[in-house]
Amino acid sequence: MFVRTVYATGDPANIDTAIEAVSTEGRELLERQPGFRGFGLFVDRDLGKLLAVSWWESEEARRNSDEATRERRAAILERFAATTAIDNFEAVVFHPVRQPEAGAGLRVTRVEFDPSDADLFTETFRATVIPRLETLPGLARASLLIDRDRGRGLVGALFTDREALAASRAGQSAARHEAAAKAHVTVTGLEEFEVVFADVRGT
Template sequence: MYTRTLYATGDPAKVDGAVEVLSTAGHKLLADQPGFRGLGVFVDRELGKVAVGTWWQDEQSRDASDAHLRGQRTAMLAPYVTTLATENWEAAVFTRPSRPLAAGAGFRMGRLEFEPSDGDLLVETFKNMVVPKFQAIPGFEGTSLFIDRARGRATVGVLYTDHTALAASRAAQAAVRGEAITKARFTLRSVEEFELAFMTMPEMP
C-alpha cells in the first residue's frame, strides 16, 4: 500500500481543534475518495504537534486524492495550525494492531535517511530483524516502515498500548535501533513521541 503523511504545528491551546476536524470532517472527506484504506491521527499536546497518516490502495489513488483535497485540507486546518507539511510514501512493511486501539495509545516516530541504493537492505532488515524484536517488547501493538526510495528517506512508526508502555519501551527500542543502524547503514535524524487521537485501522487491499 501507499501512504501520505501530514505534519502540523501550532498553538498547543488549539491542537485539539485540529484533531477534532481531522477525525470528523477530514475523515469523511477521505472516506469518500477512491482507494482510501485508513487514517491515523497522533498528537503532542504539550508542544502543539499533530502527525497524520492516510493509507491508500495504490499510488494513483493517493496522488489523485491529494490533488482533489489539498485546498480543502489547508482551509480546514488553517484556524488551528501555523505550519503544515505533507509527504508521500510507500508502506514497505507494516503490521496492524490485532484490535482497535483506544485514544491515548502511545506512538513513537523516527525519521531516517539512507543511500537510495540501500533501500532494499533497509526493507529486508526491518522486516526480518526489526519487526520480530519490536514484537517482543511489552505493550507493542503495531509498526510500519514508510519509505521514499528515490530520495533516500523513511519513517518508522511504532504503536504501544498506552503511554506507560511507550515510556517503558524506550531502552528496548533504542537497542533495536542501534542494531538496525549497524546492519542497514541508515542515519537516524529524529525520534518523537505522540499519543493516538483517532485511528481507523488500515484495510488490507
C-alpha cells in the same frame, strides 16, 4: 500500500480545534476518496504538533486524493497550523499485532539512507527490528514507510497505552541501533505522540 503524511505545528492552545476538525470533516473527506485504506491521527498536545497519516491502495489513488482534498485540507487546519509539511511514502512493511485504541502511544523514528540501500533497509527491518519489537509488551503495530527516491523513511511503533510506550524506549533503542548499523541508516529524528485514532484496513 501508499501513505501521505501531513505534519502540522501550531499553538498548543488551538490543537483541540484541529483534532475535532480533522477527526470529523477531514476523516469524512478522505473516506469518500477511491482507494482509501485507512487514516490515523496523532498529536503532541504539549508542543502543538499534529501528524495525520492516510493510507491508499495505490500510488495513483494517493495522488488523486491529494488533488481532490488539498483545498479543504488547508481550510481544516487553518485555525491551528502555523507550519505544514506533506510527504509521500511507500508502506514496505505493515505489521499489525492488535488494534490500537484512543490513548495508545506512537513512536516515530525519522531516518535517511542511500536510495540504493532501500531494499537492504526493508529486509533488515523485517528480519531484525520486527522480531525485537514483538518482544516488547504492549506492541500494537509496527510499520516502515520509505521514499525510495529521496532516501528517507519513517518507522512507526504503536503501543497500546502510554505506559507501554514509555517502557519500550530502551528495547526499541537497542533494536534501532542494531538495524541502523546493519542497513547503513542515519536516524534524523525521534518523536512520540498520543494516538487519537489509527484505523488501517490491512494489506
